[in-house]
Amino acid sequence: MTQAGASLDTFPKYLLHNAERFANRDAMRHKDFGIWQCWSWAEQLTEVRAFSIGLQTLGIKEGDKVAVVGNNRPRLYWTFAAVQAIGGVPVPVYSDSVAEEMAYVLNHAEVVLAVVEDQEQVDKLLSISDETKSLKQIIYDEERGLRDYDHTHLHAYSAVRQIGLARLSEGPDVERGWLESIGRRSGKDLGVMLYTSGTTGRPKGVMLSNDNLVKSALNANKFDRLSENETTIAYLPLAWVGDHVFSYSQSYTAGFCVSCPESQDTVYSDRREIAPTYFFAPPRVFEVMLTQIMVRMEDAGAFKRKLFNYFLDHARKVGENMLDGEKVGLADRLKYYLGEFVIYGPLKNGMGLSKLRVGYTAGEAIGPELFSFYRSIGLNLKQLYGQTEACVYVTAQPDGAIRSDTVGMPSPGVEIRIEENGEIMYKSDGTFMGYFKNDEATRETKTEDGWVHTGDAGFFDADGQLKIIDRAKDVGKLKSGALFAPKYIENTLKFFPNIKEAVAFGDGREYCAAFLNIDLESVGNWAERNNISYGSYQELAAHPQVYKMMREHVDATNRRLAKEPMMAGAQVHRFLVLHKELDADDGELTRTLKVRRSFIADRYGDLIEALYDGSKERFVETEVIFEDGRKGKISATVIIADAEVYEAAEEPMKEAAE
Amino acid sequence: MNTPVSGKVFEVANGLHARSANDDGIADGDELLVADNVSLSFGGVKAIQNIGFDILKGEIRAIIGPNGAGKTSMLNVINGFYHPQEGTITFKGEKRSKIRPYMAASQGISRTFQNVALFNGMTTLDNIMAGRTLKMHRNFFWQMFRHGPALNEEIEHRRAVEEIIDFLEIEAIRKTPVGQLPYGLQKRVELGRALAAEPTLLLLDEPMAGMNLEEKEDMSRFILDVNSQLGTTIALIEHDMGVVMDLADRVVVLDYGKKIADGLPTEVQKDQNVIDAYLGVPH
Amino acid sequence: MDLLYNVFVDPFAQMAALPDFLLQVLWEGFVSGTLYALIALGFVLIFKASGVFNFAQGIMVVFAALSLVGLHALGVPAILALILALAIMGVLAFSVERLVLRHLVNQPDIILFMSTIGLTYFLIGLGELIFGGEPKSMITSELGLPTGSTTFEIFDGILILQHIDIAAAVIAAILVIGLGIFFSRTRIGRALRAVADDHQAALSVGISLNQIWAIVWFAAGIVALATGIMWGARSDVSFALQIVALKALPVLIIGGFTSIPGAIIGGLIIGFGEKIFEVYWGGLLGGGVEGWFAYVIALIFLLFRPQGLFGEKIIERI
């Protein structure tokens, strides 16, 4: 297939290429019907080709936008390549977005066809069919329950695939035509459109060219020496740029196999079966894993707990040094190997990370203890800093130069500069083409000469690693003029496993104050051990004992903040424990589970006021959306507590050197 | 009547699952089973007296009545556990005399029990596999070596069982011993086991007894799906009138071993005899 | 033809020719039948009240007899030894309830059954450890039991009746009547019957299940002691008795597991049957048929009347 060899600048071309060079290697696995169904690159090509020609027959032509909605499933990944092969543009959409959100995206992107996972998504799309005039047809993967639907505009994936196969059997022209269509596409063309969930306003469609994705993927492959031998598990939302790059772009360019879990409930055990060598997870996932480890260990016998603590202490001491290849004494080394056999190995095995070669965490700052825990037991976990607009990679940590408080050095092919107001700007191969139908936003974000505003504030430290403080616009000042970086404070609070979420306030105020969210699993367990009974989340959150514990955590946080001259001014003076969990369904978190600060500030204005007016408690009523979509109200009297504040550490005296 | 269906059982490519439901040459809406003047007594106790009704192919037929009305006995007569002293059962046009339950099974009658009767020493997977006993034929010789035809057969049926697991959404408990499962899931596994036999007629004895609302909703959905997607005729005993009204195409009402009403759910609901029977024995 | 003659004619000819011998055989059968019935009675007591199929009844017989003989050998007077042996059976009943049954409540019957096999082994070991494995003579005369025999002349021949055998029959009758009264007239007895029907009902009478179990095991122990004395007086007290005692199982099959009269009639049927079969037909098969005759009869019953003569018909409900 000569076209492919000529210039590998699109994914369909890579598909053709891989079907030759890796013909019999697994390209995709999916746990289905109890076992891992596998497709080699050659088979993947056959599948993509059949579906692609099927789509063509349904009338998809160059430039058409095709929405892809659902969980991680091979057929949805194939849809990307199938659409790109005939010149269309896939638009993956978050499958958990509610109907109105989805309607906006489909309309805005002018989607003509949607490939969806199952009945649930079909129903959702049908419910908004009046608003989405451009959408003409729907293809579904899972056929269950859809038998009796009107099939004039609805097709089963398998049926479209069959159409494609039938067309292909008509003669070689069909395939030739298809190959030509692949050949016509180039790196300059629009490859995919990803809608950013956006902390404010409507989602924006980020247009990424084939070049953007291919080059970023190649750079990243080279950076981490990824080859066809890697294996990963695709479990993050399809519509998220990370998944698109890790599970699609990098898989196609490096030729490694991507595994799709059986269902959302079985991700954990499926990951264990697959044992990925290349793995990405937001800090939250790592946090949950660690909490689970700790909670389960609480129930273990005294001996096991002792052993566990003993070896983890040792790992804390030498583990990271061993990982970084530094010199470690023989005795320590042997003890570490013993620990590897007794504790670390089984832990990694339990998490399904035994074979991990490269692991990344990003999206949010990760607690240093959390981060070192994983590294100390021998997992090569690293941080990166990225954005949809950059095809993920802005900075990443190279092997051997890992720090928990930085996000690494500029990725290959990325240039970075720091603006005067602290904002990080970059320019790279992955820099997006622009926002779809939103030139104004494009201009705001991307300069004429290709520099992109990240919106984050940060600086390079002495080792040349980038350190992020906060969103550029969120960094503020207290009335006293002391620097107030809310995220930094929140993250310090969240180091405590009992605190699931924290929201700090203080910009333009007298002092800094915070909302806390307890971690139900962790605190619930603690309550059980201490014979504290509670009937609900709300009751537990308001429990005096819990408040006492939270106060201790805030105290510790303040002591920690006090040690850092820059941050000492913004210690948490008052705090409260929220009566409900911050929830994406209520709009308090983004879909990627980041805190939506301004929204929360609006919603809980009363409570914020209470933090600053000295009240001891405040009654609030909050509207919530239940899982089934009903709306309701919950009310509570939230107690506000004071916290100890510490003297700022003195600026260490500069030694009169020499 | 729920939508009559023809075609494949589950959405799978390997063409395994011949639909037993279509093999018998009885068209949807024709009589699949006729109980004619059936009487059954234990010692002196008359459990069923002169009951006659029919079950049409493709429908969901509910048998309701107060406790002790003889509903379960009726099911036991249908699948051969009890032999009626009087009357006949005609299934697929064949009048039958005494049969053993395994013969009823091989004719295409499968059922679940009021109190879950799973094989507790076995996993979910094995329990559903057990439902396919009648479809497996490889002889002892091959079984001994678990090779060749016996292994192929095992794999083939495993695939079919996986389709049922997928259908009932019980992937996560595939390899859990059923004794460890909560009651609601056990009921679901039991339905899976009955389905694995690919029955023409599925008898469900209080499929929702002891379930919470959500479990009931799930179970209702599965029952409707079984009926509409697999074309299985269903006879079910149920106490929850709401469920019966939602699910059943036709209802027969028993009381003290006698039939007191028979007809569409809405008709039966208004029947004075039925109201009296239910008021007499409140539920 | 010879065979047919030997099977169908000759034995009856012999019976007719020597009626006194036939009577003697029948008497022997009656006596061993009585003993089978006594062992079976022990089984029935426990089975009725607790649903436990007590495989250890045979070893309890041996154990009781050994205790009696062993204590006497240590110089304990016969009557005191008898009382102490009773006490030992009481302790055994109490221990079994405390250490075994109590922990196995609500377990499947088969588990309870197997635990009694374990108990059997334990008691064999314990008995041999304490009393030694060699056969011992029963202290018949010391207990005041008759030892002589009476010879009747009848049908031109003689019929010899051992007094101890007569005593055995009488004691068996007394035991059965005593138990009958116990069950029908006493509060505890009635509770025992209630427990057989319905555990809840028994509890409502105010007797705990544990007490009831201890009591029935003790009752079975008393029966075992009586059986042991009688049996020991006829042959020796040895562990071989344990295997013979298994014949109570076929007796139960014939009589029904829950019926006291059934146990007696079953025992007699087996007793008579096996003696007559052994004497008149055994020779044809080479002798020694007593070992399996009872079981084969039971097998036939199982095939044609599984509930036994007096058991209730089992209706399986679903």
Added chain:
Amino acid sequence: MFYREAGQYKTNYIADSAIFPILQDRIAIAGFLAIAFVIIPYFGNDFFINSMMIPFLIFSLAAIGLNILTGYTGQISLGTGAFMGVGAYACYKMTSIFPDVNIMIPIVLSGFFSAGVGMIFGLPSLRIKGFYLIVTTLAAQFFLEWCFIRVAWLYNYNDSGAIEVPQRELLGWIVTGASATPTTRYLVVLSVVVAMTWVASNIIHGRIGRSWMMIRDMDIAAELMGVRPLFAKLSAFAVSSFYCGVAGAMMVFFWLGAAEVESFDVNHSFLILFMVILGGLGSLLGSFLGAAFIWMLPIIIRAVPDIIGLNINAATVEHINFMIIGGLIIFFLIIEPHGLARLWAIAKQKLRVWPFPY
């Protein structure tokens, strides 16, 4: 602790339903086999091989036989000893009648005789359950014992009434009779036991084994799923007796060398039953564990007084042994009715989730 299951994924049903799906288990099994086939013959002394390993293996096989009936099909039997006897006598007769036939043929064929007899005595199981069946199997036990004594043809009219094993060769090695070395006999027994265990495991994991377990767990539902009780129960009796028969034949031919009826009495039936209960009902592994435990325990108990310098006579030790076994049976039934195999499974589970408790 030793398990590293991450990354062991199955891409087909054959691998997924394998009997040992976990790599580490397969390694362990291979290790055990290597020890059994190489290390023990090489290093074991005659006493160890002849008095421990050979009987252990033979009883394991018998225990598997009984486990198939009792543990997998739920039909209790006290006739195991007699069914072993049928195998032994059948084998003896066959070698007498066809002295030139390869010895392994009568060994295996003897199982069929046993299976036939087992099926006959299994017939009542169609109508009866539980305790009633005990009587049936006891009938088999006592009737067959009687046959072994009274039917002189079975022991070639020997004056001793015993069967004595003639010398036979297999592939040029003397495998039976007085001149066969323990190691040779051990290897023959081991091979047969391994092969038959594998077959048993195959049957149990297939349709037939499943139908047995269905009958065991819920016979009504089993019948409803199309299991014919007649076939399921009789096949269990047949297979079970087959295993017992082969075990019996091997017991005489490769271990005892000569045997009388005492070798097949009801006490042996109990012994095997205890192996199955202690080892674990419904577990092949349990059959081995139970056999090892019941067989090795007396040897250890006998050895202990010597080691600690106590002088206790052999009879006393024997009695204590009885008490310990009886006590353990009760103890296990109370604490862990599924026997050693379940303890093993729990330990394995602990190792799999190590360091977590669950």
